[in-house]
Amino acid sequence: MRGQATLFDLAPSGPSYEPEQKIGGIVCGVDEAGRGPLAGPVIAAAVVLDANNIPAGLNDSKKLSPKRREQLYHAIKETAQVGIGQASVEEIDQMNILRATLLAMRRAVENLPCVPGHALIDGTHAPDLICPASCLVKGDSRSFSIAAASIIAKVERDFLMKNLAQKHPEYGWERNSGYGTRQHLEALKLVGPSRFHRKSFAPICNLMTQNSYITD
Incomplete structure (x- = not known):
């Protein structure tokens, strides 16, 4: 560098x-x-x-x-x-x-x-x-x-x-900015991740491993 x-x-x-x-x-x-x-x-x-x-x-x-x-x-x-x-x-x-x-x-x-x-x-x-x-x-x-x-x-x-958040209101991004708050995590369990989620991050990776979701 x-x-x-x-x-x-x-x-x-x-x-x-x-x-x-x-x-x-x-x-x-x-x-x-x-x-x-x-x-x-x-x-x-x-x-x-x-x-x-x-x-x-x-x-x-x-x-x-x-x-x-x-x-x-x-x-x-x-x-x-x-x-x-x-x-x-x-x-x-x-x-x-x-x-x-x-x-x-x-x-x-x-x-x-x-x-x-x-x-x-x-x-x-x-x-x-x-x-x-x-x-x-x-x-x-x-x-x-x-x-x-x-x-x-x-x-x-x-x-x-x-x-x-206007496209994906279920996650509460207008309030949590994408951080793993309780509401965000609960929404992920209910509807799965979107295409804007970081698949390499453990909570998302683990969720996708346990379930077959189609992301949008």
Whole structure:
């Protein structure tokens, strides 16, 4: 992985612009949403913030209310350069969720309107990118750019799952985003998986092994 380093020396005191300033130049933050769900694609976002116009209140998307996430989503889209990428359910099943996540991240960086000089990646694994990359553990709580990417990825994926829920209302995706909630699991036992379910994930694989379902 070209130019990859892992940054463990940054104090987890909440997100700031310090990681980007230490690197200098055009830095994008990269994060994903949807590694854990049983259904739907994994979506990644890459964000290059305007250092002079950073939306107030950026934080790890999981620490924000849905309403605040959506407000910041629009603020980021209005002030920053954003790239979005995804890996499909078929790609997740073919290559595993980690490799699919890295593929989505690479696509997000490639879809930026600018070419970054460096990428800050949330977590411990970085994709092979067109620029050097550094991994930042708990980066969405440390870097403004990664926090912004986490918000974009989360809102984009939630919106996609709400749209898919219109075709498959029985699973409650508009509420659970494809995660294995009780309602989702009960619906799977009743009607089986759809074509949007990840067949390589244990709950779905086990269900399909025990029963013969025709997916749609």
